[in-house]
Amino acid sequence: MTGQTAPAQPGAQISVDVPAKINPHLGVGDPRADGYHALSTVYQAISLHDTVTAERRGEPGIEITISGEGAATLPTGEANLAHKAAKLVALYAGIEPDVKLHLNKRIPVAGGLAGGSADAAGALIACARLWEVEIGDAELERLAAGLGSDVPFCLKGGTAIGSGRGEQLTPVTAKGTWHWVVATTDTQISTPECYKEVDRLREDGIGRYSSDVDPLVKAFESGASADDLARLLINDMEAAAVSLRPQLASLMHGGLEEGALAAHVSGSGPTVLFLATDVKHAVALARRIRMRGGAKSVHLAHGPVSGPAA
Ligand code: C5P
Secondary structure, three states: OEEEOOOOOOOEEEEEEEEEEEEEEEEEEEOOOOOOOEEEEEEEEEEEEEEEEEEOOOEEEEEEEEEEEOHHOOOOOOHHHHHHHHHHHHHOEOOOOEEEEEEOOOOOOOOOOOOHHHHHHHHHHHHHOOOOOOOOHHHHHHHHHHHOHHHHHHHHOOEEEOOOOEEEEEEEEEOEEEEEEEEEEOOOHHHHHHHHHHHHHHHHHOOOOOOOHHHHHHHHHHOOOOOHHHHEEOOOOOOOHHOOOOOOHHHHHHHOOOOOEEEEOOOOOOOOOEOOOHHHHHHHHHHHHHHHHHOOOHHHHEEEOOOOOO
16 A cells, blocks of 8 residues: 555545643653653643644645644644654555644643644544544554653543553543643743753752652542642642743742642643632632733633543
8 A cells, every 4th residue: 555645535624622631640750761751640631622633635745734822833844743643644554644734722832731742642533534544542552652652641531640651541530520720821841851850850859759649549539629639739840840930930829829729830831720629719710810910821621521532
């Protein structure tokens, strides 16, 4: 089949909604021999999502267009993870890629919410459907892991424990819905930069590996209250993110003053998540955080939500 394009289906369009992820527990271990850090994390998909749409372009090639907040800042060529995802599916199927991908972004860009990984997961699924590629779950997960540590979770959604470098998943059945205010900032933190800062702080004796996810997993499984959840949120990258961008500390502090149950840096930041008691509290909290200033944008979200392949 190499060199062939998949059978043409003029006009066919596949759309996939892929949610953002948060890490209510993010334990970061030492760097491994391959440079990645061992992770012990709990992922949860939340109700902010990007939409990936794939359609045939009628000639070989991968074309990407992007709309939504922050679209102009993103690459449309091979540097885009969605482009790499489309190429991987074509390679797997032994066909020439022939696709126009459109990414409609609602997940804040470069925010520690896995927006790029979500688009890659969406592109894997959309291209496999568009080109009618028969691919099993295990193989799709393998391709996803090759694209990035968060991409396998973005395929699945829901709640899951992540181990290895984050790509090995164990699903968790969470009983309940938790409400968040998601505050983005106008700075950026690159993921590798944040991991390096974790290492640097550890050399100075600051921070340790929070490897035990059990308390948080049990809280999700038993439908714990937001108050209980607030006490269990952990992010080993938080000190590093605040060290790199000290203004995060005042955003977090401000949200707590406005009544958030907890302030939690999302992944490697710089987005800050504020936990609310319920949806009514989240709406009021979001308004107060907006009025206070200091955040670039403020969104409401709840989780867990299902992923695209659920
Ligand atoms: O896996 P992904 O490509 O998303 O990772 C981006 C970068 O983040 C890696 O190149 C690495 O520097 C860092 N990383 C890490 N340990 C992990 C995941 C990511 O050091 N578990």
